[in-house]
């Protein structure tokens with residue numbers, strides 16, 4: 024199955040580029056910039072990646088990104104990840120970044136976006152992998168700061184596919200960000216938001232109604248509201264589910280307890296993603312494999328999920344057709360049901 028899942032042309036729609044920072048690269052970048060890390064070694068850093076919930080992870084995640092000081096570090100981070108993704112059979116990535124987490128450390132938005140997009144172009148040239156950039160607002164900071172960040176992004180709008188909303192979900196409902204999402208909409212940007220990861224099903228509804236999002240990141244708690252499930256199904260709103268992340272952040276006890284089979288049974292448009300692969304035990308391929316091991320899913324289910332991701336991606340129609348064609352070729356070689 025690993026070989027089949029590796030060959031399957033996968034699109035990844037939920038990926039925080041800062042969450043791809045492997046300890047090896049963290050140490051290299053720390054040395055380059057003479058930064059003292061709170062870990063004595065790569066092994067010690069990895070051993071510290073034990074989380075109780077989303078907040079305990081975010082504390083480590085924001086600390087780790089301290090080594091990203093200039094354009095070169097953003098470039099190295101993204102190129103390092105895109106090469107790994109390519110080796111795992113990922114053909115398209117939509118990578119989110121958290122500009123406020125860098126602006127507050129004095130790193131300019133131009134350096135962040137230049138470094139990331141330079142790596143994205145190089146990855147496309149080197150390995151044929153396509154990618155888009157999503158600018159996320161931090162929901163545990165003020166709506167005013169999000170508005171300022173959007174304003175700052177005006178010169179770079181042509182390099183952004185969408186805006187997103189992430190960070191600590193509890194007690195930070197999406198509605199707080201209605202104004203900045205309305206402005207993003209007026210600027211022609213698509214909108215997505217994390218909702219229903221740790222927060223209640225109501226936050227998913229609020230993201231749909233007040234932020235007018237076209238995709239929900241996570242969304243696993245939608246099952247608590249059957250009317251919402253019906254709406255998500257009827258409107259074919261994609262959920263970008265990240266099973267290994269949910270296990271590592273104790274949203275669920277283990278893979279066997281993950282609600283993915285119920286979400287599938289409910290007829291929802293699901294995609295599988297890695298969220299923060301450096302912290303949660305692997306990339307998108309490992310997430311596909313974990314589902315095979317936990318639920319016994321066969322090739323046909325993974326073909327459907329891979330198709331959902333390609334159909335739900337911010338892709339031009341020509342590239343979408345190419346990827347669907349590659350998926351078809353791969354499916355022909357798969358076992359028939």
Ligand SMILES: Nc1ncnc2[nH]cnc12
Pocket residue numbers: 039042077084189190191192217220268298299
């Ligand atoms: N899983 C997650 N939830 C919310 N914000 C995040 N930022 C990085 N990973 C995240």
Ligand SMILES: [Zn+2]
Pocket residue numbers: 037038039189217240298
């Ligand atoms: Zn996420």
